[in-house]
Amino acid sequence: MVSQDHQQLSSAVICESILQMVTADPTISVSVLIAHIRSRYTYTTTYRKTWIAKQKAIERIYGNWEESYKELPRWILTFKHYLPGTVTDIEVGPFIEDGQRVPSKAVFHRLFWSFQPCIRGFDHCKPVVSVDGTWLYGKYRGTLLMAIAQDGNGHTLPIAYAIVEGETSYGWFFFLSRLQMFVTPQPNLCLISDRHESIKSAVRRVNSNWHHVFCVRHISQNFMRTFKNGLMKDLVTNMGYAMTQPSITYFRRQISDWSQDAVKWLDDIPKEQWLQAYDEGRRWGHMTTNLSECMNNVLKGTRNLPISSLVQATYYRVTAKFEERGTQAQAMMTSGLIYSNKIIENLNKERAMSNSHEVVIHNRAHSIFTVKELVRPPSGRPVGTFKVDLDKRWCDCGEFQALHYPCSHVIAACSFIHHDYMMYVSSKYTLQCIFDVYKEEFPAIPLQSYWPEYNGIELCHNPAMRRDPKGRPQSTRIHTEMDQREKNTHPKRCGLCRNEGHSKNKCPYRPDAPNRN
Template sequence: MFDSLDDVRRAVREYHIKQKRKLVTQQSGSDKYVVKCMDPECGWRLYAASGKDGDYFQIRTIKGEHVCSNEGDGQDHINMKSEFISHLILDLVKKKGDASPREIQDFVQELYQCRPSYAKAWNAKELAIDHLFGEWKASYAKLAPYLNAIQVANPGTKVEWWSDSTTDQNVRLFRGVAWAFAPAIEGFKSCCPVISIDSTTLCGKYGGRMLIVVAYDAEGQILPLAFAVIKDEEDDSWRWFMRWLREVVGPRPLCVISNLQDSILSLFNQSDSGWYTGTGQAFHRYCSHYLCESIHAAFKNDDLVKLVQWVSRQNQSSKFRLGMMRIFHTNQAAYNWLVKVGARPNEESAYHSWSLCEDGGYRHGIMAANGNDCVFNLFPRIQELPITALVELTFTESAETFVNKREAASKIVVEMQLWSNKVTATLEARRAKMSQHQIISIQSQSFFYDEVEIETRTKVKHTVKLGHDQRSCSCQKSQLTGIPCSHLLAVCACRSFNANCLVDAAYDARQLLATWTPQFRSPGSPEEWPDYVGIAYSPHCKVLKRGRRRKDVWSASVPGKLKRPGATSVYRCGMCKQIGHSIRTCSRKKGISSSSSKS
């Protein structure tokens, strides 16, 4: 007996797929199910019907035995429908939401020695996502009530809608929504004054883009701070999001690390954006990852990319100048581009926008905005999900992250450790190194500080300034990262000065614990959500382009896409499924045509 007609149908299909035999449905209703073998010379037939009360299904009769051929070529099976495949891959999609159609094809082939078509695998994944996370359009209807429930359970959570009007005053067309959870907003107050922003393509039915903002704690670990889903990534959408983000983070001056996208860059030159660099509201810096990606796209030189990456991360001016000269001799066009990138019309250069050496310490040593790669490790299915499931994932995974990080930070504080583990390890390594340095001379420049010349084991000389208003080294590590270098530590030891005073307060172990102390409170099940009487939001119905389904994962920060080296097109015949030719030249098609002409 079976619980439902669907269970009967799946069982019969699974049996025939394994046996490599094909069947057709003669009758399928609420109380009856009749199928027979597709081969007209085979008399096999099955009859199933519901019980008296209609609460179960039972196979009543099976007529005859299969006498048809069960030879298969390992390719697609006519009875292997997308709906059937969707039930097979539920666990796969749940564990790995970004599973590709190719992976689904391989998974099914391993089970049944039969490979479904690419289209079937794609559609099966869509059905599996619907089953696990809800239907795409219905998900928009649940979004506003769910976010409202989160706001009620977590006071201080910020949500901002962007929409267009419709003929119905109670329904608006969705253009974007941004959200930041209250615990993350509170925890950010104890983070370093640095955020990075990035975006990624959503691969669901309605497409769109997801914007992500992350902050950094005392360990350099990322804190997912704010999210947004927008219909299109345009100047207006970035302007809307960044103005809302300023309300979330408050008036605190921040260093913002991003890619080289014009929509983002223009905001830092607008006095009313809330991020105007001219008045110190923000300090904009380029992500070194995207900088190197731009160099690779423009000049196609891997050695040049490695050189640019090395130069961008140097903290000493002498090494930076040496690296720039090497770039000049390697590729003068790349050198000219690096000189001008990020520069305003009245500026000769803007090295501070991409070079650690010229940064001024605003980055805190953080070079890449692709900390969002780590975010997608936290939210592995995020690009594949319907919108409410997407928001729910950001909530549940953020809550779990806070629990884990809070536990780790508590141990550090209990052990009476002054700084985060990362900074403590850095200080220990530099203290071990300082014994190799030799102080050559000490000169009192004024009543307030001394100027000390120090020589390293490799005979490199650095100048350290230490006193009431001067705490710096010519190597710039201390100024750029907020952690004293080995040269400065050596002078502190010589002058009996407490080096702990030189560590940036953002690295304090108590700050680390304060970052992760706020707690998330679950909004509960839909039945427990408070009544929502606000505006309903409907998605813009997106007309997909004809052709093969496409999955664009990351946004391109530079024009054009990089093609994988050695990539070639492979033809697979649509009739015999063999590789190396098309259906137009298929010998099987010619054989069928000749048979038809003879008859």
């Protein structure tokens, strides 16, 4: 097999070869396409040429990027016509040509959209919203902002999207103000984000009644950048996850013994914004923005598509998830189950642990108990004695308040008085509530020939957002200090012969190796 590229195997030829594959799966990786070309033409193309060919195939399938901006207003009109209740808000700027403003044209700046089933489904989710942004990889730069919720079964639910120029204070204010106005007007919601100054500035401008908290992983990342100590970074993470104030004091003392400056750095962050023991259960156990990052991975393959196709992808993907999860929840309800499998699994673990607890004091008048552990818990901490107050839904371990379902100490107290501990499980974990999230179905959108005519202004791309045509954009997430990697103890092997001691560039078995016989 010839390993080098061939000049006549151009990106146009490759585009024709991979067109069907990209049509079936636009998220297909470039490495898979290179393998396809190698098997078909017995030539190994370069990554760059294959990437350019894929972009040409995407343009053949979905239209070019400039035409996609022109199609966007008609898609918005179609959403509003066939999906009643869909919220959209678009910001445009003047189109200047030869120094004069053209009234019939406008330049795209920002877009916010949310579907009604998602808005109504959020009423039955946990009152927690995670927000994050991710880059677009297409011909024009931009950032996709998303707000993500979670149902009682641990499934993520995207409730709002926006395409803005970047993670600027104006872009975040545009997104968060529309999010509060149209999607999440409920009071006392918990908003989880990183500590980006643009987000903090936008939250202050919105002047909402959100309980704004920070992602613990981002705090530990910032700590690592400042103090360069991996062991202390782990203590900061443990400090954020701790469910009791004595545990926080323990971790804080260890950090203080190492550096007073580090403790001062942590004390400058309001406790209620990053310490779980001080948030009064508003986080529901969500300490990071992983909900948003999960959706970033789901939409990664669509972020290199033209803008109209990206907006369409959010509709089709969330529609499929609603159908799948709604059917699943309904089937589980039909079988007689009341709670989700995930919460039942967690409760079974807590109930097994409660068998090794003993109730030593019981105040019948106020439903207050003192529960003593007889066996060291799986977490490895020392055995202890905990106060349980059923009326106030309180346990000294902190899990009862933070997770909104009974811990092992609460289950032991309920068993002592022959009380059903399931009454202390939040209704958000019931299958009925989970089904209510997905019960409103998405209407189908008919063929384009049935769509209503659009007679508004012509939307144009923003030339200032044009990406540098040279090379290709970076589509792999840049790893930082918050990415914990285990050290690879295995020696590196050659990518061709799989032997140790050399790389594929110096492999003696390469077809073009100088010393090969």
